[in-house]
Amino acid sequence: MTPEPSPMSACDGIQPRLSEYMDRQLDRIQADQVQAHLSVCDTCRGVADDLDRLRGLASSLGPITPPAHI
Amino acid sequence: MSSSNSSNVHVLAHTDMALAARCATGEPGGFEELYRLHSPRLFGLACRMVGPTDAEDLLQDIFLNAHRKIRLYKGESALGMWLFRLATNLCLDFLRSRANRSAQMTDSMDAEDARPTEGGRGPILGVLDRLDLERALAELPDGCRQVFVLYDVEGFEHREVGAMLGISEGTSKSQLHKARMRLRARDWQPLGPIRGRRHDPRAFSDERV
Ligand SMILES: [Zn+2]
Numbered sequence: 001m002t003p004e005p006s007p008m009s010a011c012d013g014i015q016p017r018l019s020e021y022m023d024r025q026l027d028r029i030q031a032d033q034v035q036a037h038l039s040v041c042d043t044c045r046g047v048a049d050d051l052d053r054l055r056g057l058a059s060s061l062g063p064i065t066p067p068a069h070i
Numbered sequence: 071m072s073s074s075n076s077s078n079v080h081v082l083a084h085t086d087m088a089l090a091a092r093c094a095t096g097e098p099g100g101f102e103e104l105y106r107l108h109s110p111r112l113f114g115l116a117c118r119m120v121g122p123t124d125a126e127d128l129l130q131d132i133f134l135n136a137h138r139k140i141r142l143y144k145g146e147s148a149l150g151m152w153l154f155r156l157a158t159n160l161c162l163d164f165l166r167s168r169a170n171r172s173a174q175m176t177d178s179m180d181a182e183d184a185r186p187t188e189g190g191r192g193p194i195l196g197v198l199d200r201l202d203l204e205r206a207l208a209e210l211p212d213g214c215r216q217v218f219v220l221y222d223v224e225g226f227e228h229r230e231v232g233a234m235l236g237i238s239e240g241t242s243k244s245q246l247h248k249a250r251m252r253l254r255a256r257d258w259q260p261l262g263p264i265r266g267r268r269h270d271p272r273a274f275s276d277e278r279v
Binding site for chain 1: 110111118198204243246247253
């Protein structure tokens with residue numbers, strides 16, 4: 001058995017902070033905690049990757065030209 | 071939202087005041103120019119805030135209001151921002167009355183959405199495109215959709231989002247995370263291939279500056 005590096009209790013504390021981590025809203029200590037966890041936890045790393053992809057896609061949504069009849 | 075540089079700001083302010091004056095005095099072509107310049111961003115906002123079905127009516131409302139109030143514009147902010155705030159307020163009014171009508175304001179998240187998720191497979195991956203995301207926005211509860219649109223799509227800071235929506239910065243942050251987690255947890259079709267995860271904590275840390 002491989003030892004489990006990231007028990008769910010740790011993930012419980014990390015995932016609610018992932019958006020703030022990505023957006024650089026956390027203080028240094030908290031950001032370091034999240035970063036350390038992500039380096040050992042595939043699950044949270046996967047969530048973070050998805051949120052980041054989502055964020056990138058959202059920022060690429062541009063203006064929409066209204067139909068001419070308005 | 072910061073402008074590029076101070077000389078541009080000066081030129082823009084001058085142009086904005088001139089255009090507003092042309093609209094206020096009913097000069098031919100003035101309002102058409104205002105519409106041509108600003109309707110795409112405001113229509114995008116309306117589509118994402120209230121959905122494409124109601125966005126056309128709402129856009130008319132927005133410019134009707136702008137027409138009535140343009141005399142009040144004194145150049146304190148860019149004209150585009152002035153219009154954006156006016157449009158945001160009308161979107162919020164619309165959403166409130168729609169929520170009252172249907173009494174289905176479900177602003178609470180299911181508990182499992184916020185809980186840590188199993189496995190390394192991301193449901194979004196590379197297959198999600200802009201159109202998918204535009205459609206999915208409609209399924210979000212009003213509160214977190216508003217924050218997602220203003221922060222992630224429009225690029226405002228939490229302080230600005232809070233001011234526009236009348237909520238605290240902390241609420242803006244938590245609603246944003248709810249929106250992102252909810253979108254992530256959505257059953258995207260078709261799902262991309264299962265993919266291995268990288269171990270690079272810096273992979274996304276430098277993108278949004
Ligand atoms: Zn974890």
